Amino acid sequence: MTISVLGAGAFGTALAIALSRDGTRITLWSRNADDAARMQDSRRSGGRLPGHHLPDSLTVTADGTAFGAATCLVAVPAQNLASFLRDHDFRNGGVLIACCKGVDRATGLGPVATIRSARPSHTAAIMTGPSFAVDIANGLPTAIVLATERAKESRKLQSLLTRPALRLYRSTDVRGAELGGALKNVVALAAGIAVGAGLGDSARASVVARGFGELARYAALQGAKRKTLHGLAGLGDLVLTCTSEKSRNFSAGVALGQGRDIDRETTIEGLATAPVIAERAAAAGLGLPLMQATADVIEGRLDISRAVQALLSRPVGKE
Incomplete structure (x- = not known):
């Protein structure tokens, strides 16, 4: 079965390296022909994931034939996914796997x-x-979720794409997998803001815990399963994203908390997701004070000190 990774950013390149390391033939598609040729000739990755050796079984190209693979891993930002899917021709009846986390604004x-x-x-x-x-590119142990609605298809894809250091756990809870990944980015922004503003580690822990509660309430309202949210796609991703400066969303939050500009050249999915979730939760009558405050800061409706004061002024209740 032919496999393509579409998108030669950091995550797409890392996936292509990991999947081809055992000799499986993988095609990595880049929108930039010069970048594709450079990587193909030098056998080294570039861009935001530079210097990694490309296995011999990995082909890097800008040719549209990559879209004819039976299985395509689509590694483009969530905000660009819809237009990307419309603008390219894919093999009829193929498998399209989204490798992004967010909600289309x-x-x-x-x-x-x-x-x-x-x-x-x-x-x-x-x-x-x-x-x-x-x-992933360094071959370090990584466990993630592959979710699709049909159990038979999820088992097939799990078998096709699992590698010794890249462990894929299958799920049919697509909604839980989508929302776990999208909402944890918003919580990571909030945690980063707390750290950047100098509120301390105790405040960060509170943000993560209360943020997970908001994540779980909103996702459950949308039909997500509790088991998914308490697993890799929810809690697992949240822990990683809120505790490491390798996380783009957490680092962006730190920058906001310190009053610094954010690197707009980097994909920070939580910036687009937060306002969407806050608006939809409000329309459903669901209170998500932490996510609402984060959205207000991002949209410029509140500065950080006022947002913190608003959260601290809320009445305390049962845990």
């Missing part, structure tokens, strides 16, 4: 729902969980 759809909307004849899946590109 224009439509409110998660990655799998976006695939279904744009490519209804394809099998839609999502790969998500606690994983940094550099760890």
Whole structure:
């Protein structure tokens, strides 16, 4: 079965390296022909994941034939996923696996729902969980979730894509997998803001714990399963993202907390996700004070000191 990784950013490149390390033939597609040629000729990764050796079984190309693979791992940002799917021709009846975490700000759809909307004849899946590109590229042990609605398809994809150091756990709870990955980015921004503003480690722990509670309440309202949220796609990803400066969302939060500018060249999915979730939760009558405050800071409605004061002024209740 042919496999392509579409998107030669850090995560897409890391996945392509990991999947081809055992000799499996993998195609990595880059939108930039010069970058593709440079990587193919030098056998070294570039961009935001530089210097990693590319296995001989990995081909890097900018050619559109990569989109004809039976299984395509789509490693593009959540905000670009819909247009990417519309703008390219894929093999009829193939498998499209979203390798991004977020909610489309224009439509409110998660990655799998976006695939279904744009490519209804394809099998839609999502790969998500606690994983940094550099760890995957270095062959360090990483456990993530592969979710698709059909159990038979999830078993097939699990067998196809699992590697010794890249362990894929299958799930049919697509909604839980989507929302766990999307919402943890918002909590990570909040945790980073707490750290950057000098509120201390105790405050960060409170943000993570209360943030997970908000994540679980919102996701449950959307039909997610508790087991998924307490597993790799939810709690596992949240822990990683809120405790490491390798996390783009956490680091962006730290920058905000310190009053610094954010690197807009880097994909920070939580910046787009937070306002969508806050708006949808409010419309549903669900109180998510931490996520709402984070969205207010991102959108410029509150400065950080006022947001903190608003949270600390809330009445205390039962845990």
